[in-house]
Amino acid sequence: MESVFAAFWSGNYSPHGYCLFWQPQLLWTHIIADALIALSYFSIPIALVALVRSRKDLAFGWVFWCFALFILACGGTHVMAIVTLFYPLYGLEAVVKLVTAIVSVTTAILLWPLLPTLVRMPSAEKLKEANGQLAAMVEQRDAALAELKHEVAQRETVEAALLQAQKLEAVGQLTGGIAHDFNNLLQAIAGNLELIARKPDDADRVIRWTSSALDAVERGRQLTGQLLAFSSKQRLDVKSVRLAELIGGMAGLIERAVAPLSRVRIERIDPVWNVQTDALQLELAVLNLAFNARDAMPEGGMLTVSAELRSGKVAPDLPPGDYVALRVEDTGMGMPPEVAARAVEPFFSTKGVGKGTGMGLSMAFGVMRQSGGTLLIESGVGKGTAITLVLPIATLEPRRDVQDDAARDERISLAGKTIALVDDDAHVRASLAEMLRAAGANVEEAADGAAGVALVQTRRFDALVVDFAMPELSGSEVADQVAATNPDLPVILITGFADSNKLDAIASPNVNILRKPFESHELLRKIRDIARR
Known part of the structure; x- marks a missing residue:
């Protein structure tokens, strides 16, 4: 082997x-x-x-x-x-x-x-089928996204409409007090003018009566400015706001909101506290809280507005930080816990039909959230209600519009200037023309927009002053037609119109806007600054 x-x-x-x-x-x-x-x-x-x-x-x-x-x-x-x-x-x-x-x-x-x-492992056919299904899912997703965007746009439109309705409701609630105040202002103006007409040669008294009438005009301008701000379509503008100035400036509106049965006490607010919010929306929120307090005090009571500085974790839904708590407290009926829990829900209201939209607290809560703050409710039946608006401290100082008081007494001369004046209101046109001629200007007048356009084409003018709201041809249309043939002519639009969107749409660099009512030195200074040399 x-x-x-x-x-x-x-x-x-x-x-x-x-x-x-x-x-x-x-x-x-x-x-x-x-x-x-x-x-x-x-x-x-x-x-x-x-x-x-x-x-x-x-x-x-x-x-x-x-x-x-x-x-x-x-x-x-x-x-x-x-x-x-x-x-x-x-x-x-x-x-x-x-x-x-x-x-x-x-x-x-x-x-x-x-x-x-x-x-x-899938075959080529199965992979192709899976790709087809994936493409279909992508199309469905795109369609869902498009539908979502459409719904978001619709929601924003509805929210804007509701906010506008809330503003108009606030203006409506103030109507009685506003009418009373305007009648008082008109009475003051009419009385002083009558005294001037009776004794025009008494220079000292005429100066005093004129000053009194102008003060009434200024109060009326402030009042109409607040009403226009509430009723107009304003864009949300979150910025640094002086809280003490804001609350002090609307004290009269708060008093009218709870009048005549209830009283208002506004405690001192530290003037150095600046908050980050939209000033007009905060005013509207406080005004709505005042309306709610008035309804909660049918027999009268006290509405107290105060503020304090809070730091740290001031609310469960806010990050730690420095905040100002603006407190609006009434001595009214108060709310049971189940009502307070739903108070900020849109359209939730315990009032009867026709007595409110139920959007006041909801709107205030929305403004606080957009400002980086929140809204807190303390209430009990028979113990009144305290609404606290928590707002973040602003890191920047607000812009302050400094007005030179000496400018009021400045003698402005328009000698040698030729001004075209267009206004459909004969009384306003006559007073403006007299004002300009008193400053030494040569004034040519037109009673409507078409006549104004024709007037500007007849000779050389240093500036055009035109009313914004006129029938047939508005002031902005006059400015556009004039710019087509005379693009260098400075234009001043005078207006009491509220719609900021239409005014913002006027894009010409040669067009300046002056809001009514204005004092003579404002118009004269603006003409002096922009008139052609």
């Missing part, structure tokens, strides 16, 4: 070509076939390696490396088949086959467990 195996391992063998009887046809057939197989086996791994290296995202890339080694080893066996035709290197051939066997078995062991996963 040992002799048999010894002969087997002795290595004394003939080349494989001996078995083929060294016939050229057989030898070359084996050589060519094994060479082609080996070359193919060697080229396939190169292609697999190139694929894996260029597609690093390819799933199961290691499988391709295993196949490359397996095929490369198989190619080696075919090379050895050619070698052993001429040289009996069967030991080396055995080693090559052993390596090939190891690589083959390893690849098979790794491949079979992977087979179920490969079977479950």
Whole structure:
């Protein structure tokens, strides 16, 4: 037995070509076939390696490396088949086959467990179908986003309309007190004018009566300014606001809101406290709180407005920081807990039909949130209600409009200036013309917009003064037509109009706006500053 195996391992063998009887046809057939197989086996791994290296995202890339080694080893066996035709290197051939066997078995062991996963991989058709479904989902998402944007735009429109209605409701609630105040102002103006007419030669008294009448006009201007601010469509403008000045300036409105049965006490507010908010919206919020307090005190009572500085975590829904708490407290009926919990909900109201929109507290809460603050409610049945408006401290100082009092007494001369004056109100036009002529100006008048445009085309003017609100051809249209033929002519639009959007739409750099009522020195100074040299 040992002799048999010894002969087997002795290595004394003939080349494989001996078995083929060294016939050229057989030898070359084996050589060519094994060479082609080996070359193919060697080229396939190169292609697999190139694929894996260029597609690093390819799933199961290691499988391709295993196949490359397996095929490369198989190619080696075919090379050895050619070698052993001429040289009996069967030991080396055995080693090559052993390596090939190891690589083959390893690849098979790794491949079979992977087979179920490969079977479950989607086909090209399934991938195409999945892509189609994904595209449909994207279209649905885009449609949903477009619908959401449309709904957001509708909500903003509705909110703007509701806020406008709330403003108008506030103006309506003030109507009685406003009418009373205007009658008093008119009485003061009429009485002083009558005294002047009776004794025009009494210079000292005329000056005193004139001053009294002008004071009444100034009070009326402030009152109409507040009403226009409430009723007009204002954009939210959050900025630094002097709280003490704001509350002090609207003290009269707060008193009218609770009159005649209730009283108002406004405690001192530190003038250095500046808050970050929209001034007009805060005024409207406080005014609505005053209306609510009046309704809660049908038999009369006291409304107290105060403020204090708070720091740290002042409310659950606010970050720690420095805040000013503006407190509006009444001595009215108060609210039960279930009503107080819903008080800031839009349209929630315990009042009867026609007695309110239920938007007052909701609007105030919205203004506070947009300002970076919040609204707190303390109330109990029979104990009154305290609404606290928490506003963040402003980091910047508010802009202060400094008016030079000496400018009122400044003598402004318009000598040598030629002014075109257009106003459809004969009384206003006459007073303005007299005012301008008294300053030395030459004045040409027109009673409507079309006549004003024609007037400007007749000669050279240094400035055009035109009323904004006129029938047929408005002041802005007059300015546009004049700019088309005379673009360098300065224009002053005088207006008591409330719609800031229409005024803001006037984009010409040569157009200046002066709001009614104004004093003579304001108009004269503006003409002096802009008139053509």
